[in-house]
Structure formats: C-alpha cells, structure tokens
Amino acid sequence: MKIPLDYLCVRSGLLCDRCQGLVDSGQVEQYEIKVMEALLDLEEGQFKELKDATYYKAIRSGNLLILLVESPPSIDSSKWIKIAKALQDKLRVKVRIVEKSSSIKNSAVQLLSPARVLGVNTVWLPDGSVQYVIRVAKNEKRLLPAGADELENALSKIHDTKVKIRVE
Structure with missing residues (x-):
C-alpha cells in the first residue's frame, strides 16, 4: 500500500527527519501511524491486493475512524468492507473506508x-x-x-x- 510515510519508519516506530516533519507539520497525525501499520500488516497477511491501493488520510471523528483511500480495480466495495472489519478488530474502533473523490x-x-x-x-x-x-x-x-x-x-x-x- 502506498502511504505518505516511509515503510521502515512505520514498522520501527522511529521516524526519520522527513517523516517527523510530516507529523510535526500536521499533514500526518500521530494516530495515523498505527493505522498505516495495521494496513501494512493486513497487506502482508490476508489482503495482498492492498499493495496497489493508496492511503491518503485517516480522520477520527468521535468513535469513528474514516480512511480516505484510492482503490485499484481489483478491490471492490465488498472487499473494502472486509478490510474495514479486519481494521476494526485490530484498532478497536469503528472503521469506514471512503474512496477519494x-x-x-x-x-x-x-x-x-x-x-x-x-x-x-x-x-x-x-x-x-x-x-x-x-x-x-x-x-x-x-x-x-x-x-x-x-x-x-x-x-x-x-x-x-x-x-x-x-x-x-
């Protein structure tokens, strides 16, 4: 999955200067790092087709987490619903995935x-x-x-x- 931060930074939890700058400037929120890590775990696990998707932003609103993504043709809405359910189990918050439009x-x-x-x-x-x-x-x-x-x-x-x- 294409994400705004470096894969190594997300995996290790230690951010390089570029990634830390994105977090400090507010372009990427601190909680989004955990979301990106969960998405990368799902990509390595049961959802291989996520490698062609693009993650843009996560928006937290109360008890709801909304992911803004761009989807390849191989992922339809029913697949996104399964991915959202898997993320709900991992992050313990209600998840909605919205196509960037x-x-x-x-x-x-x-x-x-x-x-x-x-x-x-x-x-x-x-x-x-x-x-x-x-x-x-x-x-x-x-x-x-x-x-x-x-x-x-x-x-x-x-x-x-x-x-x-x-x-x-």
Whole structure:
C-alpha cells in the first residue's frame, strides 16, 4: 500500500527527519501511524491486493475512524468492507473506508451507507462561501454509522468545506 510515510519508519516506530516533519507539520497525525501499520500488516497477511491501493488520510471523528483511500480495480466495495472489519478488530474502533473523490455526493453515499442520501444541495452564503446540505430520509436516521455531528465534521474535513446533514 502506498502511504505518505516511509515503510521502515512505520514498522520501527522511529521516524526519520522527513517523516517527523510530516507529523510535526500536521499533514500526518500521530494516530495515523498505527493505522498505516495495521494496513501494512493486513497487506502482508490476508489482503495482498492492498499493495496497489493508496492511503491518503485517516480522520477520527468521535468513535469513528474514516480512511480516505484510492482503490485499484481489483478491490471492490465488498472487499473494502472486509478490510474495514479486519481494521476494526485490530484498532478497536469503528472503521469506514471512503474512496477519494471530488464529489461530495459520492463521499456522502459511501460514508452514510446503509442510509440513503436523498440529495445534496448547494447553499451560497452571504459572505460568498459555500455550504453543502446532505439530505437523509427521517426513517433512515437510525441507519447512520455515527451521529450526524460527527459525520458532518468528517465530511467537512474530507472536502475542506462546510457540510451539514439534514434529516427530513
């Protein structure tokens, strides 16, 4: 798996100057090192196809860990679900894996499943900024993988813009 840090640094736990600089600057969080190590363990073990995948970022939001990855064609969504379950067992936290996408709707559909996304509205605010409102059916609120606030926070971090989830 392609990761932002050196394999040797992740494996040993001792970071070289370049990797330490990435952690100090905030591009890579301290907890992400354990996530990368777990992914490398899974790649060596039962998920050999992970070697063609790319890891971008892990976002922690409450009791939910969201991994932002780019997937090769050999890994489909059912395989990612198995990988997420294996990571949950290793890291002891709820894990969601989201394909890196420029579309907020694609990210929301992956993150909020099994709840269905009814639509995504773009709201232009008076100060010139943009806010996205993701609509979810009222009867599917219980299917959300975490609280709406945590999911809003995670989606906002993924896309660097304000995102709200509205249950209607």
